Amino acid sequence: MRVFVALVTGLLFGMGLTVSRMVDPAKVLSFLDFGSIPTGTWDPSLAFVMGGALAVTAPAYYFDRLQGKPLIGHILIIPTRDDIDWRLASGSVIFGAGWGLAGICPGPAITALSFGMHEFYVFAAAMLMGMALYQYILMPLTGGAPRGAQGTV
Amino acid sequence: MENFTPWSALAGGILIGLAAAIYVIVLGRVTGISGILGGILQPSRTEVGVQIAFVAGLIAGPFAVALISGPVALPKVTGSYPVLIAAGLLVGIGARLGGGCTSGHGICGNARLSPRSILATVLFMGAGIAMVFVTRRLLGM
Numbered sequence: 001m002r003v004f005v006a007l008v009t010g011l012l013f014g015m016g017l018t019v020s021r022m023v024d025p026a027k028v029l030s031f032l033d034f035g036s037i038p039t040g041t042w043d044p045s046l047a048f049v050m051g052g053a054l055a056v057t058a059p060a061y062y063f064d065r066l067q068g069k070p071l072i073g074h075i076l077i078i079p080t081r082d083d084i085d086w087r088l089a090s091g092s093v094i095f096g097a098g099w100g101l102a103g104i105c106p107g108p109a110i111t112a113l114s115f116g117m118h119e120f121y122v123f124a125a126a127m128l129m130g131m132a133l134y135q136y137i138l139m140p141l142t143g144g145a146p147r148g149a150q151g152t153v
Numbered sequence: 154m155e156n157f158t159p160w161s162a163l164a165g166g167i168l169i170g171l172a173a174a175i176y177v178i179v180l181g182r183v184t185g186i187s188g189i190l191g192g193i194l195q196p197s198r199t200e201v202g203v204q205i206a207f208v209a210g211l212i213a214g215p216f217a218v219a220l221i222s223g224p225v226a227l228p229k230v231t232g233s234y235p236v237l238i239a240a241g242l243l244v245g246i247g248a249r250l251g252g253g254c255t256s257g258h259g260i261c262g263n264a265r266l267s268p269r270s271i272l273a274t275v276l277f278m279g280a281g282i283a284m285v286f287v288t289r290r291l292l293g294m
Contacts, residue, residue: 003206005179010207013172013184014214018225020165021158023215026229030156032278032285045162050259052166053173057264060174065265070181077182079252082268091251092258092273096280098243101288102232105255106248107186109241110208112228114215119230123241130245131187132194138246 001072014111020049023112025103032100087144173260176207185257186211187248236294251277 021027031046069076099105104123112120173184189204219225248254251273262270288294
């Protein structure tokens with residue numbers, strides 16, 4: 001049952017990334033291109049993706065906090081940390097730099113594999129290597145405590 | 154502004170939000186894609202099945218859209234292979250180091266007003282905007 005719910009929600013998520021065109025690196029880069037604002041050619045569409053998503057997700061998290069446990073499955077695993085540390089700050093800057101370089105973030109990197117374009121295979125392979133590199137080498141070297149399967153948001 | 158597509162962006166955003174909402178209410182987990190991928194790379198017996206199923210759904214997304222509303226326009230990738238490899242490594246390392254990406258911090262974390270996620274979102278948006286400014290406006294890539 002948990003696996004079925006995950007499959008359906010993954011499908012909805014992938015459909016959302018497709019419909020919104022988050023899967024199109026050219027569109028992502030033109031959204032991030034604030035230098036185009038003075039010329040009137042800036043494409044702000046993708047701000048509506050986050051707006052639409054937050055409008056639905058925020059009430060769900062509020063509901064979850066009231067309820068305290070998931071409908072099925074075992075326990076609610078929602079990150080609760082609120083401290084700011086160097087990992088959060090430097091990781092976000094590094095992630096953003098990569099995102100601005102290619103216009104691809106992790107969700108679209110996976111969904112776009114369906115388009116059968118070599119560029120996406122290359123990007124996804126490098127991204128997964130980067131993740132493995134951090135988890136198996138960089139994190140132990142820098143004394144990071146092993147995280148839960150979901151990471152710490 | 155000829156490429157401005159607020160309605161499809163909003164519709165897609167609502168689908169993403171719906172997925173994140175169902176996932177957290179039913180399964181009690183955060184839909185952070187980098188966290189889910191990281192989990193598959195370092196599998197835990199109780200979570201990996203759910204994580205693989207979610208990723209399978211993600212991959213099937215474009216096919217479902219094509220079934221419902223006809224052919225999906227192919228994305229346009231502008232980066233060369235070396236640029237894509239560098240960007241992929243940065244995205245992979247950065248998202249795991251920072252504990253989340255556009256989905257985990259940008260949607261789930263901001264939805265519950267997490268200070269860590271709000272800061273992360275400001276930083277990765279800022280870095281992305283700065284990177285595009287440097288590559289497009291200064292280097293002319």
